[in-house]
Amino acid sequence: MKEEPKPVVLSLPDDATRQERQGFNRLCSLLAEGAVGSTDVNGHDQWIKAAKIKKLYEQPLLAAAAHTVIDLVDQGWMIRAHKSEHIITPPSASGDSKAEKARIRRQEHLRRDEQLRQSSVRRFVESMERTHQHGDQLVSVFKLMRDGRELADALQRSGACTDVINPYVQVVDSSTCELTGFKLHDIWRYFRHTWSNAYATVPGRSMPILIRDASTEFHAVIGLAAISSPVVQIAERDRWMGWDTDQFLEQVRTEPTADIARWLARRISTQLEEIHVDDLLQDGVLQPTDLTSPTPDVVARLRADAERHRQRHHQASTIREVRNIDRDAWVDRATTDLFRSKRSLLLAETLDIATLLGAYLSPPTAEGLAKAFTDSKARTQMRRVVRRARGERVGTVIADLTVCGAVAPYNTLAAGKLVGALAVSPRVLAAYRQKYARPSEIASAMAGRPVLREPRLSFIGTTSLYGTGSSQYNRLFWPAEVMGGQSDTRMGFHELGRSRSFGTSHFSSETVDALVRLSTLRGSLVRVNNLFGEGVSPRLRKVRLGIAALGWPANELLKHGRERILYGVPLVGNLRDYSIGIDEEPEYLLNPDQPEADARVANWWLERWCRPRAARQEVIASMRSHRLVRPVQHGARVPLPDGGGMPTIGQEMLPLFS
Incomplete structure (x- = not known):
């Protein structure tokens, strides 16, 4: 049963001035009467001006409250006045899947468009699209896109084969693309800006991945992925893996x-x-x-x-x-x-x-x-041991697929499924192990000496962008022998359950800055210094502290009103015991040293997904709409606000709690 939206009463703290209260009341009245869900998601200044609030920076309490409530209403929260208080109610998930997807896109576009308007981001995008000399050729990022008409013609001539599409994995590091002269990370970042939500760096471990097409001159980008540090606690995932603390201890009590x-x-x-x-x-x-x-x-x-x-x-x-x-x-x-x-x-x-x-x-x-188990104090200590073991191992043997998707025109061919499979392939697991076979920063800082942690992955989790379903991960299974495993074993993305809606993606940077300033000025004894080791999600902790300084219920306001479907790919047979550290060796379902995995996965995708899609006329017609003739109208181009680019489809970005 879905949880009903819970109304929240908003009022300024007792020490607010009369001027601040009047300004906040005028703003809330305007928001209640105004166009809720306005198309202008960056209109804080307009609302502030309409409410006749002046010198907002000199009123940090009002500033934090005003920016917060504007963001909430802009995301579809309903506000109404009740005496001297204001009651705000979060949006409820729509039963209409199209309406629900539109609402979530709007939430994500709040921060994405805010980011794309930044001058530094626009300069980056423009520099990638500008032609430069590399070797004896003139190149730009458009050389890394494939013209949809050319691809459609090639598929109709030859069918889906490696002569037409030849995918391979390229792990992004500090090196430069030999074909274009671009840094690999700049290539990844450019195409990541085409996603529905804002580009952001991920604290902890992060390994970006490009999927490229060797059948084209400049090895066009098919899609992107990123393997990153996981969310530490996800109840549905932990129960599915069998290492939830209570579940694990009950199993041990039953069979010590x-x-x-x-x-x-x-x-x-x-x-x-x-x-x-x-x-x-x-x-x-x-x-x-x-x-x-x-x-x-x-x-x-x-x-x-x-x-x-x-x-x-x-x-x-x-x-x-x-x-x-x-x-x-x-x-x-x-x-x-x-x-x-x-x-x-x-x-x-x-x-x-x-x-x-x-x-x-x-x-x-x-x-x-x-x-x-007969001693209650000993049971309490066992819980502590299990929780710490899980907390230590979750960041080393488990990872999240935080970015996964295909770019146009490949996305019309269900290439998101190709990216998903390649993101958990032997080549990626080997690269991850090599990259993180080094001392753990936190464990080494605790020990005062280098401490190595297990870098072999046992499980990779992810989520859908929409709670109504995910065409990208739906039915995404393959024979393990494609990756060098046993012929009678199946690998793929299992549906684990649905996540709770919690995070900060519905708050703009302007709001976060105002909340941080308020908590600092009101003497918060806790500072978020963005130091590794302080704790997870600095942005989340900053917002929580700021909302607490307002005296508002952070847990309710941090619910962004959406569900996501959780998926997971188990990579080993002894998932629980290896993940928690009881077993020292993983029993892999695949061959982690399989040298030909990219090609074998590509052949599986071509037969299972690409060929049937390419035979459909509506798919070919959609593919042809992505053109590289000027003016470029292509779905893999960054959709800069106020002109430039073209909306994208079929891509998923997967942060559980952004």
């Missing part, structure tokens, strides 16, 4: 084994070994015997030390110094206030675990594990 007992004991020992303690000993927070014979007093001292350094991290003005620490200066990084706080807190937790659970695991046996 010596393997799991040994894994728990190993996890406790490893946690202790991977915490840098030299400065804690030097400062007298710890005594050497405390690590082997901890007491409640030791745990309390560590928690107090953690809180003291947490406050120093948020209040000190040494962020520049932290950013200037050498990448591999692990001890220097470990002794920053941020990581000192994290280390003290983790050590307190680990010593608690070792004291309350360790007695049942010396030695680790199935019988001892079963007995631990």
Whole structure:
């Protein structure tokens, strides 16, 4: 059953001035009477002017409230006055799939068009479209697009074969395209700007991928993908994988084994070994015997030390110094206030675990594990171990497919399915493993020395852009033998469930800036410094702090009113036990060293999807609409607002919580 939209009461805090209240009331009245869902998604200034609000910057409380409510109404929230308060209700998902898709596109276009209007972005797009000399040829980004008429003619002459379309994977790095002279990342970024939503860098791991066509002179771009750090907690995904904490512990309680007992004991020992303690000993927070014979007093001292350094991290003005620490200066990084706080807190937790659970695991046996389940305190510590193990491994053996889609004219041939399959192919898995076979930044900063984490992927997840369905991932399965696996095994995108609607994609940068300024001026004790290790999604934390400074319910206002379908591609047979670390070796469903996977996947796609689509006259007609003669009218061109480009179709961008 879908959750009904919950109305939210908005009013300014008690310390708001009379002038601020009057201005906010006038604005809300105008928004209630105005054209809700106006086509102008960047009209903050017009609304502010119409409400006769002057010198808004000098009224940070009103500025944060005004920008927030304008964005909400612009996204389809309904507002009405009630006495001195205003009640705002989020939009409910439409039963009409076309109307729902239009509403979501509008939400996404808010930030995308705002971004495409930026002068720096426009200059980038124009520089890519401008002709330059490379070798003995004049080239521009248009050389990386395929003319739809030419492709349609080639398909009608020869059918779908590798002579007409010859796809391959190109992992994006700092190198330059030999055929055009463009940096690979600039090529990827240009085509990413054609997506329905704003281009954004992803914190943590990120590996962009181009799918190109070797049958064309300049190897035209077929589509894009990106393998990135996953969302840490997704209930539907975790249950499907079998490693949800409660689900996992219930399975262990029902069937305790010596393997799991040994894994728990190993996890406790490893946690202790991977915490840098030299400065804690030097400062007298710890005594050497405390690590082997901890007491409640030791745990309390560590928690107090953690809180003291947490406050120093948020209040000190040494962020520049932290950013200037050498990448591999692990001890220097470990002794920053941020990581000192994290280390003290983790050590307190680990010593608690070792004291309350360790007695049942010396030695680790199935019988001892079963007995631990009869002790409520030991069960609590087991939960902590499992949650930490999952939190540690989720960012190393699991990834999200955060970008996936084809560009015109290939998208008319269901090339999004080709991109999806190639994004989880042996070539990509090998490149990911090679790229991230290096010390983990957070684990190494906690340990004060290089710490390697498992870089072999077991699972790749993603979401649809629309909750009404995804033609791109629907029925996207293939025989595992295409990727070097067993002939009787099937691989592909399994539907896992539907995600909750939560994030910041419905807020403009203008609103985020106003919220950040308000929380700072009102003395928030927490600062978001965009430092790796502080926590996930700096944008989300900034918005949450700003909404809290207004006294408004952040959890309700961060619901952007949409569902997404969750998908996942399991890559190993021992998914639960390898992912959480019980099994040390993955049992791959494919051959991760398969050298011919690109060609085999391409042949499968050509037969399964491309050839049937190319036989349809409406597909050929649609393909022909993408022309490279001037003025260029092509779906792979960036659709700059106020002219230029052409709307795109068939592409999906997949951030769960943007």
